[in-house]
Amino acid sequence: MESQHQMKTPITHGAPVITSQVNDLQKVWYTGRVSVTGGRDGRARSSDGQLDLGLSQPGSKKPGSNPEQLLAAGWSACFTSAMQLNAPALGVALPEGTRVEAEVDLATGTGGYFISARLQVILPGLDDTLAAELVKTAHGSCPYSKATKGNINVDIRVVV
The missing domain is CATH 2.20.25.10 (N-terminal domain of TfIIb)
Known part of the structure; x- marks a missing residue:
C-alpha cells in the first residue's frame, strides 16, 4: 500500500x-x-x-x-555544511557556537517580485583572516550559493 x-x-x-x-x-x-x-x-x-x-x-x-523562511533554513544548513567540509583543507577547526543566520526578503522592483538575502556567519573567536577565507571558500562551494549566484542580491557578513 x-x-x-x-x-x-x-x-x-x-x-x-x-x-x-x-x-x-x-x-x-x-x-x-x-x-x-x-x-x-x-x-x-x-x-x-x-x-x-x-x-x-x-x-x-x-x-x-513560508518560502522565504524555508529558503533561509536550507541555505543556512547548506552553508554550514560547506564550511564543515572546507575547514580541514584550510587548517581551520570550526569553533563551538558556529552558526549561520539568514534573512530572505520578498521584495518588489522593476519587473515584479524578487528575493534578496543576507547571511551572517558567526565564528566565535576565529581569526578574522581565516574566518573570511573560510566563508569565501564555503560560498564558492555551497550549492545554494551557486544556485543564487548572479540571480539575487546577496550580502554575507562574518562575525568573529
Whole structure:
C-alpha cells in the first residue's frame, strides 16, 4: 500500500514547459521531493513524510511557515555544511557556537517580485583572516550559493 506521503507521478512525466541546464551533473547524491498544495496558504509535504507543514502568508495570523523562511533554513544548513567540509583543507577547526543566520526578503522592483538575502556567519573567536577565507571558500562551494549566484542580491557578513 502506498504511503499518504508518496507522490503518485514522478516529475519526469508530463510535457516539459521550461528546461534549463547550466551544469554538467555527473552524479545525483540526493533528491528532495516535496509537493505543495494551496500555494502560500497551503501545505508542504515531502515524499518521505519527514516534512509536513502548513504554509501561510507573511504577517498572517494563520500558523505556518513560508518560502522565504524555508529558503533561509536550507541555505543556512547548506552553508554550514560547506564550511564543515572546507575547514580541514584550510587548517581551520570550526569553533563551538558556529552558526549561520539568514534573512530572505520578498521584495518588489522593476519587473515584479524578487528575493534578496543576507547571511551572517558567526565564528566565535576565529581569526578574522581565516574566518573570511573560510566563508569565501564555503560560498564558492555551497550549492545554494551557486544556485543564487548572479540571480539575487546577496550580502554575507562574518562575525568573529
